[in-house]
Amino acid sequence: MKKSLCSTGLRWLWVMVVVIVIDLSSKYWVMTSMQLHESRTLIPSLNLFYAHNYGAAFSFLADKGGWQRWMFAAIAVAIAVSLLLMMYRSRAEQKLTNIAYAMIIGGALGNLFDRAWHGFVVDFIDFYVGDWHFATFNIADCGICVGAALIVLEGFLPKTQADSAEDKS
Helix, strand or coil: CCCCHHHEHHHHHHHHHHHHHHHHHHHHHHHHHCCCCCEEEEECCEEEEEEEECCCHHHCCCCCCCHHHHHHHHHHHHHHHHHHHHHHHCECCCHHHHHHHHHHHHHHHHHHHHHHHHCCEEEEEEEEECCEECCCECHHHHHHHHHHHHHHHHHHCCCCHHHHHHHHC
């Protein structure tokens, strides 16, 4: 029996496109309207702060000379391909899982574009409390984190009868 793409989890790829468009648009706006390391207050505890991240989360491996750019790019491609395959194998009705995967793919590809095009990731969201600042991040990072949180949340939700029947087959 031939599987239609709309009957698979790939039906939810539009979520990936939304994450990528919002991410790249916001980064473009920051790069064209702010100076590097410029800060603008939005509301108490939230600034826009334009930064370049040559590493991964929390600037992990940022000072390692450039090889990490290609390693993180390869990891992003591997994750995106793996999750696309998982979405293809899942049913479109598995909304939460497929939306989570699409958000993670969108975030990974948004940051991959930055690494490939600029050699760094543009970060600009600065959350802080008092003098303590969380690591500066971007919309792609939000997509990855929200997607991961949705996967964890799904683990706590009761399975439907259809999910239970599929697991047994």
